[in-house]
Amino acid sequence: MKKSTLFALTCGLLLFGRPAVRADEGMWLPSLIEQGRIKDMRAKGFRLKAQDLYAVNRVSLKDAIVRFGSGCTGELISDQGLLITNHHCGYGQIQQHSSVEHDYLTHGFAAMNRSEELPNPGLVVSFLVEMSDVTDRILAGVTPEMSEAERQKRIDANKEAVVRAATEGNHYKASVEALYYGNQYFLFVYEVFEDVRLVFAPPSAVGKFGGDTDNWMWPRHTGDFSIFRVYAGRDNKPAKYSPENVPYVPKKSFTISLRGMRPGDFTFVYGFPGRTYQYLHSEAVRYIEEKSDPHKVNLRTLRLNIMNRAQAADPKVRIQYAAKNASVSNAWKKWQGEMKGLQRLGTVDKKRDFEAKFEVWAADKPEYAGTTQRLAALYDSLEPYAFARDYHAEAVLAIELLKFAGKFADAKDLTPKTLARLQNDADLFFKDYSAAIDRETAGVLMSEYLRNVPERFRPTGATTDIAAIFAASLFTDSSRVNSLLASEDTTAMHNVIDNDTAVGAYRTFTEVYKNRIEPTYAALNKQIDREYRTYMRGMMEMRRGEHAFYPDANSTLRIAYGKLDGYRPADAVCYEPFSTLDGVMEKDNPEIYDYDVPARLRQLYEAKDYGRWAVNGTVPVAFIATNHTTGGNSGSPVLNARGELIGVNFDRCWEGTMSDLEYDPVVCRNIALDIRYALFLIDRVGGAGYLLDEMKFAK
Secondary structure (H helix, E strand, O other), rough: OOOOHHHHHHHHHHHHHOOOOOOOOOOEOOOHHHHHHHHHHHOOOOOOOOOHHHHOOOOHHHHHEEEEEEOOOEEOOOOOOOEEEEOOOOOOHHHHHOOOOHHHHOOEEEEOOHHHEEEEEOOOEEEEEEEOHHHHHHHHOOOOOOOHHHHHHHHHHHHHHHHHHHHHHOOOOEEEEEEHHEEEEEEEEEEEEEEEEEEEEHHHHHHHHOOOHHHOOOOOOOOOOOEEEEEEEOOOOOOOOOOOHHHOOOOOOOEOOOOOOOOEEEEEEEEOEEOOOOOHHHHHHHHHHHHHHHHHHHHHHHHHHHHHHHHOHHHHHHHHHHHHHHHHHHHHHHHHHHHHHHHHHOOOHHHHHHHHHHHHOOOOOOOOOHHHHHHHHHHHHHHHHHHHHHHHHHHHHOOOHHHHHHHHHHOOOOHHHHHHHHHHHHHHHHOOOOOOHHHHHHHHHHHHHHOOOOOOOOOOOHOOOHHHHHHHHHHHHHHHHHHHOOOOOOOHHHHHHHOOOOHHHHHHHHHHHHHHHHHHHHHHHHHHHOOOOHHHHHHHHHHOOOOOOOOOOOOEEEEEEEOOEEEEEOOEEEEEEEEEEHHHHHHHHOOOOHHHHOOOHHHHHHHHHHHHOOOOOOOOOEEEEEEOOOOOOOOOEEEOOOOOEEEEEEEEOOHHHHHHHHOOOOOOOOOEEEEEHHHHHHHHHOOHHHHHOOOOOOO
């Protein structure tokens, strides 16, 4: 591929002495931008005011952003409720609508009119109405003399009162979230919409192009987006699904920029990042790097090997396990990069050095002295319980049969409502279940479990006999489960459930977890949380004026900002900040599912028939920037200095996946879909160009 002069110049700057890196670390609360970050943002190129980002009494950019489901972000791109997010965020919905006869995963989906848009029961989107500091109200009545239990009881009561006051007499939902390990509390008020319909999804060979091979990697050529529409009642308020609902008219939708970008341009991400742990103690990081991540990677490798073989052999299984495979593989690859990044940065040693300095500073401050040593001792006690807990989650609960049987085991009263819920669970379970895959997976996972989990955290040997559990359990057979649920004799149903081998195994593992693991784990973590509250307060006091603290991400709305920039991951390797359609076609391979470019896209490329989406003889696909992101930022709008939409965030570069624990400005990059590639795919490949008529563009 011929490289532009601009790209060559970018690498030249990197190779021959770039200026000192200025970190773009941080995930900032929008309501506090005016107090602490707006000057820095404007110095780096931002052209708007803080009130344009967040306001309560006027329309602002936050009104165009939603929390999509429970773990992603989305943004409104029309005044008719049109919403864009990632393909992998909508993957579960796309998969649920797919079958061998209507394989929307492989071939994509496009609604050609409103009546063809597909409803998605259970999917919700949440708009933030407002956020506010309620620390004084939450800590009212809390005294130093209180025990931790008394303190938490008072805080919980105060939280309940604050949420009740915020939602009384309206249709909003609210939550109070702790920041800085309980040193600050914020109220978040949401408007939640329940009627969200699928409008457009590209083929998997576009939306998931590169599959697990390219996941977390740069350069990236994935068209990772999907389009939904938010519906409301005729009063424009949230309403349950109904054919009578109408497209929601948002307070704000994003203008889409078609101007393009250059290296060094200011950019920011506005979304709902999940969890970060920037202020962890060294012993917690050591456990993640040396023990937790390696074991979890091994367990997921075993699971993926089995799924991959089965999916390659059977198209039906490929569809059934598509979303499960994606879910398992995502963290699997991220953890590998995280381990390497922590090792490369020497994060554990850096934290130990800081902790030593902290103790010197705290020596004459009784409130803080000894905090880091107490944390180290607590983590030493916690580690075996954390390890057993990891294995319970990654080995025991990864056995699909046990999780499914557990729904029946936990059902105390078999009322008509309970039976209807269990029938729905069964229908969903068996639609995407292979007993052969699950049985083989359970065998290898249990082998690792018995090899690595100490005996004191394990149940008796009979419970771990996977072959016997699968052979005798009725919960591997949909017809037997349906017959059970159709019975009118609830006493007999209870007897059948209670005597099932999978139910027995689930209950035994659960009993071990609840009695031998979780109580001590929870008790130790309460002590750890108390020490962190002190440690965090001490850190902020010690470094007042020299360090800008931001609260760890906790699935609440944040702003991260930086610039478009390439990076050098290794000696003699230089990554440019943009990828194009030329790179897609260089990877095209009809013999590999994840790289088999759709025929229509191949035709357009061969004819160079890009229409108005052509840029320098190709089509932009993706770009990278220094914005600090994490899980939950998937689907977040990536915006330019004017607040216009230039891309949709979908990943991070593999070398920087330790950024949840330590941000490294040299290699930490977020990966975003260039919005022009999404528009090209909708218009020229998907044949749904009519959707563009709803959108607003800046040229």
